[in-house]
Amino acid sequence: MKRPLLLLGLTACATLGGEGSGDRGLPNAGLGPFRALTGDEVPGIAPFVLGGSGEPLAEPAALVLDEVGPRVRLYTTASRVLAPGAPSSQVLVAAEAFDGRSFAEPQVVLSADAPWEGDGLSGPSAVAHEGQVLLFYGGAEGIGIARATDGLHFVKEAAPCLTAAGAPSWEAAAPSAPSVVVSPEGRLRLFYAAGGSLGEADVDPSSLHCQRLDADPGTPEMDPVLGPGPGGPVGDPEAFLRTTASGRLLVGVLHTTQDPVLGSVVAVAARYGLEGPLTRGTSPAFTLPAGASSPAVAPFDQGTLLYAVSTRDGAPALAAAVAPESLVLGPPTP
Amino acid sequence: MKALRTLAALSGVLLIPGMAEANPLDTFGFGSRGAGMGGAVAADVTDASAGYYNPAGLASAKGLELTVGYFRADHTLSTEGRDNHVDAVKGVVGGLVAPGTVAGVPFAFGLAVHLPDDRVSRIRALKQEQPRWELYDNRNQRLFLSANVALKPVPWLELGGGLSFLSSTGGRLDIEGLANILDPERSQLRHEVDADLTAVRYPQAGVRLLPHKRVALAFVYRGEFSLRLDLAARVQGNLSELTTARYALTTSTVNAFLPRQVVFGVHTQPTDDLSVNVDVTWMNWSAYIPPVAHLSVDLDIPPPVGGWPTGVTPPTSPVATPVLPIGMKDRLVPRLGVECRAITTPSADLFVRGGYEFAKSPLPPQRGFTNYVDRDRHGLSLGLGLRLPSLGEWLPGELRWDVHGQLHVLTSEVTVKDDPTDAVGDYEASGHITNVGTSLTLGFR
Numbered sequence: 001m002k003r004p005l006l007l008l009g010l011t012a013c014a015t016l017g018g019e020g021s022g023d024r025g026l027p028n029a030g031l032g033p034f035r036a037l038t039g040d041e042v043p044g045i046a047p048f049v050l051g052g053s054g055e056p057l058a059e060p061a062a063l064v065l066d067e068v069g070p071r072v073r074l075y076t077t078a079s080r081v082l083a084p085g086a087p088s089s090q091v092l093v094a095a096e097a098f099d100g101r102s103f104a105e106p107q108v109v110l111s112a113d114a115p116w117e118g119d120g121l122s123g124p125s126a127v128a129h130e131g132q133v134l135l136f137y138g139g140a141e142g143i144g145i146a147r148a149t150d151g152l153h154f155v156k157e158a159a160p161c162l163t164a165a166g167a168p169s170w171e172a173a174a175p176s177a178p179s180v181v182v183s184p185e186g187r188l189r190l191f192y193a194a195g196g197s198l199g200e201a202d203v204d205p206s207s208l209h210c211q212r213l214d215a216d217p218g219t220p221e222m223d224p225v226l227g228p229g230p231g232g233p234v235g236d237p238e239a240f241l242r243t244t245a246s247g248r249l250l251v252g253v254l255h256t257t258q259d260p261v262l263g264s265v266v267a268v269a270a271r272y273g274l275e276g277p278l279t280r281g282t283s284p285a286f287t288l289p290a291g292a293s294s295p296a297v298a299p300f301d302q303g304t305l306l307y308a309v310s311t312r313d314g315a316p317a318l319a320a321a322v323a324p325e326s327l328v329l330g331p332p333t334p
Numbered sequence: 335m336k337a338l339r340t341l342a343a344l345s346g347v348l349l350i351p352g353m354a355e356a357n358p359l360d361t362f363g364f365g366s367r368g369a370g371m372g373g374a375v376a377a378d379v380t381d382a383s384a385g386y387y388n389p390a391g392l393a394s395a396k397g398l399e400l401t402v403g404y405f406r407a408d409h410t411l412s413t414e415g416r417d418n419h420v421d422a423v424k425g426v427v428g429g430l431v432a433p434g435t436v437a438g439v440p441f442a443f444g445l446a447v448h449l450p451d452d453r454v455s456r457i458r459a460l461k462q463e464q465p466r467w468e469l470y471d472n473r474n475q476r477l478f479l480s481a482n483v484a485l486k487p488v489p490w491l492e493l494g495g496g497l498s499f500l501s502s503t504g505g506r507l508d509i510e511g512l513a514n515i516l517d518p519e520r521s522q523l524r525h526e527v528d529a530d531l532t533a534v535r536y537p538q539a540g541v542r543l544l545p546h547k548r549v550a551l552a553f554v555y556r557g558e559f560s561l562r563l564d565l566a567a568r569v570q571g572n573l574s575e576l577t578t579a580r581y582a583l584t585t586s587t588v589n590a591f592l593p594r595q596v597v598f599g600v601h602t603q604p605t606d607d608l609s610v611n612v613d614v615t616w617m618n619w620s621a622y623i624p625p626v627a628h629l630s631v632d633l634d635i636p637p638p639v640g641g642w643p644t645g646v647t648p649p650t651s652p653v654a655t656p657v658l659p660i661g662m663k664d665r666l667v668p669r670l671g672v673e674c675r676a677i678t679t680p681s682a683d684l685f686v687r688g689g690y691e692f693a694k695s696p697l698p699p700q701r702g703f704t705n706y707v708d709r710d711r712h713g714l715s716l717g718l719g720l721r722l723p724s725l726g727e728w729l730p731g732e733l734r735w736d737v738h739g740q741l742h743v744l745t746s747e748v749t750v751k752d753d754p755t756d757a758v759g760d761y762e763a764s765g766h767i768t769n770v771g772t773s774l775t776l777g778f779r
Contacts, residue, residue, distance in 0.1 A: 021419040021420070022419060022420045022466060022471040023419075023460075023466070024417070024418055024419040025412065025413065025414075025416030025418050025419070026465045026758075027413045027414045027416075027758050027761035028758060029758060029760075031755060031756075031757055032757060244760035245760040245761050246760045250754060250759065250760075251754075270754035270755045271754050278754075280755070281755035
């Protein structure tokens with residue numbers, strides 16, 4: 001015992017070392033797990049960045065305008081009165097932040113005015129393609145598309161691109177909650193929710209015609225890319241593509257499901273390549289005590305921001321999180 | 335209950351693996367002469383650095399020698415092009431050689447030490463899936479201390495051996511008292527901490543054969559070493575007069591592991607001014623113990639009579655993380671060292687040195703859950719030495735001043751994951767390490 005103590009006494013004369021590092025810049029696939037932002041990272045009550053009892057917001061979709069910052073435009077659903085004396089209706093609104101966290105007041109960008117849309121719009125998904133922003137959204141009878149060169153003033157396509165017509169038996173309801181990604185070849189891939197499962201469709205970039213895809217052509221019926229999981233139905237897909245360091249195309253889909261202990265959670269499924277079913281992840285990608293659902297991701301230069309719907313002051317609000325968990329964002333810059 | 339919830343969270347934190355450590359001298363060498371020759375000096379080392387390279391060489395020391403030096407190794411290791419900021423390894427190196435005779439047989443005693451600037455050692459616990467440079471991150475942040483003896487029973491044979499030292503830690507934490515689950519601030523807890531620092535020793539031994547004045551052969555053995563950290567925590571208390579809770583946690587981690595090594599070295603001296611050395615080291619990496627904490631948790635909270643109050647939910651025992659095998663492979667590390675006496679005068683000699691080593695990574699491809707990052711390493715060394723054979727009347731001896739520089743290149747390679755939902759995903763890793771240093775030796779004749 002004396003020898004080590006003497007040794008420690010000698011070395012105690014040296015400068016005391018710090019904790020050390022070696023854990024910066026670590027690789028991350030962007031599939032989580034995500035860490036909820038803290039009070040030092042958001043302008044208001046952490047981890048919320050938008051919505052609440054003042055204006056309930058839900059079903060976010062993120063469009064990254066600049067990976068540095070990042071500058072992000074969020075499209076969400078909101079309940080607004082569009083004309084004096086008119087009842088409130090569910091519309092799509094947009095808000096921007098230069099740091100991904102300090103959002104301005106949301107402005108209406110799209111409202112329901114076609115018979116197939118019903119009383120309101122839902123589940124936006126925005127993607128930049130060939131110099132314009134394509135906004136996919138849900139209506140009563142299916143999924144529609146609108147275009148805008150500035151991402152704010154949209155012109156709708158006349159008809160929905162995907163409805164219940166020709167749907168397989170597992171699509172017990174009209175397709176909804178679209179999420180669109182652009183493949184390296186310039187094709188558009190649409191993921192959607194229906195009947196507690198997730199489906200996939202190919203979208204012709206010229207005609208914007210949607211064609212359902214079979215996740216397993218070896219079976220007689222068209223299969224979903226992700227069926228119900230151990231916790232029950234899955235929904236609210238948020239897809240993103242990434243080319244890995246080995247040159248493989250990773251298709252990741254965050255989605256909402258139920259955990260028996262944690263309640264509503266954001267889970268992950270993924271595959272390599274543009275074809276085939278998704279592999280289900282073993283652990284949730286993001287959870288909150290009040291539940292988390294309807295994920296949207298915004299990849300940027302240092303990592304990935306996640307927006308999810310939770311509850312604040314008893315109303316739906318958008319919470320923000322980041323991956324990798326070790327990444328600490330600086331103070332918000334309103 | 336708040337205290338118990340905190341401890342439940344703490345045990346969750348400790349469900350994460352410890353970080354492996356080993357010997358920085360395996361990577362960076364000891365003393366500037368050996369480092370400048372790529373570490374290929376097992377068969378011709380005779381100064382204090384023989385305490386690491388080959389204790390048998392101490393027997394050829396010509397007189398009392400004192401060595402002091404310093405080195406610094408900076409890591410530029412990155413994944414996906416982003417620097418991971420692995421800490422530098424730096425510190426003082428020193429040694430002593432004291433030769434003599436015993437019953438007419440040449441005999442020597444040697445001490446060798448490396449004192450890091452920042453810390454005696456560092457314990458770091460990380461999740462198995464968190465990427466880390468397993469052989470460079472925390473592994474080289476430790477002290478080295480060894481004591482050796484050597485003798486030369488016949489002119490062509492030298493024998494040496496000794497022990498290296500570090501310490502392991504064990505501890506116990508006891509907490510007893512009253513926990514108020516409804517008003518935690520009114521809890522009254524007493525705690526007792528008991529920690530024990532135990533010396534750990536591991537052996538090393540060497541042989542040097544001198545069949546010819548221009549040839550030497552060496553065999554060196556370095557023993558296996560592991561440093562354990564054992565902690566036990568026990569909490570027992572009365573929860574607001576509702577029930578008595580008991581919580582016991584034990585964790586055991588091997589956070590330093592040095593594999594057994596065997597070195598075979600050859601020294602040749604084609605001319606009076608040129609030495610060419612080759613060393614091959616076998617490293618028993620397959621015995622590597624995964625740096626994962628083995629955790630045992632026992633939580634016993636009997637429900638009170640009549641059940642728990644509304645809004646109170648007792649915590650459950652956390653599930654222990656399964657320890658995945660690390661699957662390292664044994665490796666042979668070849669080293670080449672060259673030393674040339676470039677200039678020789680009555681008052682000074684100048685030596686130029688160079689070396690090369692290749693260390694193939696012992697880690698298997700990380701296709702699954704774990705992320706122990708490593709790459710094949712090429713090491714290039716250069717060195718200079720100045721020897722002043724006579725310092726005049728005030729110091730009957732010689733002075734040697736050596737400097738070295740090393741560049742280690744870790745070749746780029748992509749880790750490919752089988753599971754598309756893996757949180758880390760495929761990644762490229764590569765890097766380089768630079769090591770510079772100097773040492774000064776005073777020899778008394």
